[in-house]
Amino acid sequence: MAPSAPFNPPSANLPGKPFVPTWVPPPVTQQKENFAELSSIDLSLLDSDDPAVVDKLVQQVKVAIRDDGFLFLENYGVSLEQLHRQFSIAQYLYHNISEEDKQRLLFDPETGVWSGYKHPYGFKRNRGPEDGIEQFNWYKPDWQDINRVPTCLHPFMDEIEEFANYLTKSVNRRLLTLFSRVLELPDDYLWNNVQSHGSPTGEGYFRHALFRPVQKKTQEASKGLRMHGHTDFGLTTLLFSVPISCLQIWGRDEQWYYVPYKPGALVINIGDTLEIVSGGHFKATRHRVYKPPVDQLNEERLSLVLFNSSVGDLRMGPASESPLIQREGCIEEQGVYKEFKNLTSQGKLVPTNKQWREIQISTATDPTDQVRNRVGADQVLIDGKVMHQREYMGVKVVLPV
Numbered sequence: 105m106a107p108s109a110p111f112n113p114p115s116a117n118l119p120g121k122p123f124v125p126t127w128v129p130p131p132v133t134q135q136k137e138n139f140a141e142l143s144s145i146d147l148s149l150l151d152s153d154d155p156a157v158v159d160k161l162v163q164q165v166k167v168a169i170r171d172d173g174f175l176f177l178e179n180y181g182v183s184l185e186q187l188h189r190q191f192s193i194a195q196y197l198y199h200n201i202s203e204e205d206k207q208r209l210l211f212d213p214e215t216g217v218w219s220g221y222k223h224p225y226g227f228k229r230n231r232g233p234e235d236g237i238e239q240f241n242w243y244k245p246d247w248q249d250i251n252r253v254p255t256c257l258h259p260f261m262d263e264i265e266e267f268a269n270y271l272t273k274s275v276n277r278r279l280l281t282l283f284s285r286v287l288e289l290p291d292d293y294l295w296n297n298v299q300s301h302g303s304p305t306g307e308g309y310f311r312h313a314l315f316r317p318v319q320k321k322t323q324e325a326s327k328g329l330r331m332h333g334h335t336d337f338g339l340t341t342l343l344f345s346v347p348i349s350c351l352q353i354w355g356r357d358e359q360w361y362y363v364p365y366k367p368g369a370l371v372i373n374i375g376d377t378l379e380i381v382s383g384g385h386f387k388a389t390r391h392r393v394y395k396p397p398v399d400q401l402n403e404e405r406l407s408l409v410l411f412n413s414s415v416g417d418l419r420m421g422p423a424s425e426s427p428l429i430q431r432e433g434c435i436e437e438q439g440v441y442k443e444f445k446n447l448t449s450q451g452k453l454v455p456t457n458k459q460w461r462e463i464q465i466s467t468a469t470d471p472t473d474q475v476r477n478r479v480g481a482d483q484v485l486i487d488g489k490v491m492h493q494r495e496y497m498g499v500k501v502v503l504p505v
């Protein structure tokens with residue numbers, strides 16, 4: 105296999121580009137917290153001429169995505185300087201977006217996509233209690249029409265688009281090659297058969313997010329939660345590791361663990377679709393955004409994420425041509441895979457990928473939404489613990505919030 109080309113973005117100094125103040129990573133926490141110990145994958149080893157090195161890499165990935173569903177990815181082709189430029193642009197967005205653009209580009213989750221600007225007042229178009237989370241999300245139509253992008257970002261769209269292109273078509277494609285090899289399938293199996301294509305993000309999306317510190321009353325109302333526990337609905341999520349520790353993952357021992365900071369690394373997690381395609385051999389791990397350790401409570405958390413989505417019209421089932429699945433069968437006890445298995449065993453069709461995405465987005469709630477989050481609506485109390493209850497076509501699933 106030819107070595108992968110590194111990221112080569114358009115220049116930051118082209119005529120007409122305003123000065124962008126450099127993003128300075130905030131200090132890491134000094135607190136002792138429950139931190140997850142995740143495997144770190146060196147993606148450049150996929151280009152090795154030594155088959156033993158590549159085999160070892162595939163084995164390492166196999167264990168990480170089965171046991172944790174989360175891993176760090178390093179040496180994937182983007183330098184720390186290039187990455188910090190993208191963070192600087194994201195920071196520039198939140199310092200410069202106009203009130204007019206916030207209104208004009210306001211998101212509408214009822215449509216089944218997050219496209220556009222999310223105000224810091226919950227996950228509905230109409231403002232609810234303040235949650236301090238702003239986002240801008242690029243979907244296919246937003247890449248195609250500059251008028252769907254905040255005006256202050258227009259001079260930088262060449263850099264943002266190339267970055268999203270590189271993440272999808274180089275980093276994610278190589279990652280899917282590794283995952284295809286774990287399933288003992290041809291290198292491009294997942295890329296050709298499951299990953300959606302077209303535009304820099306296919307049917308997925310790219311996000312700039314800013315989590316501002318929240319007021320004490322908000323923190324109390326949400327019990328420290330910034331985003332509920334959930335699994336991602338797509339194939340893979342590529343999230344850049346940041347110094348502010350807020351992301352937590354649900355361990356096999358049923359405890360939440362913070363994901364530690366690894367400068368320049370990507371935090372990768374598996375979405376529902378890949379869990380199903382892999383017959384449960386890959387795990388879509390629950391995760392949430394929680395308040396950071398006490399010494400970071402007053403810091404802003406800037407976040408860049410790429411959500412890769414599958415082809416919307418497909419109804420996912422395990423890749424039965426996988427020798428791994430043929431030999432070892434499916435692992436049925438896990439989250440969404442089990443949920444879909446229940447449907448098929450009742451003779452019902454599983455939702456298409458697009459339907460599944462739309463359900464997740466349009467029913468999303470935020471922790472400060474007191475009306476939607478009251479126990480008895482989409483939450484239930486089990487053994488004194490509040491659990492999230494989700495229902496699809498008559499199948500009830502209960503998961504921790």
Ligand SMILES: [Fe+2]
Pocket residue numbers: 334335336341391
């Ligand atoms: Fe997520």
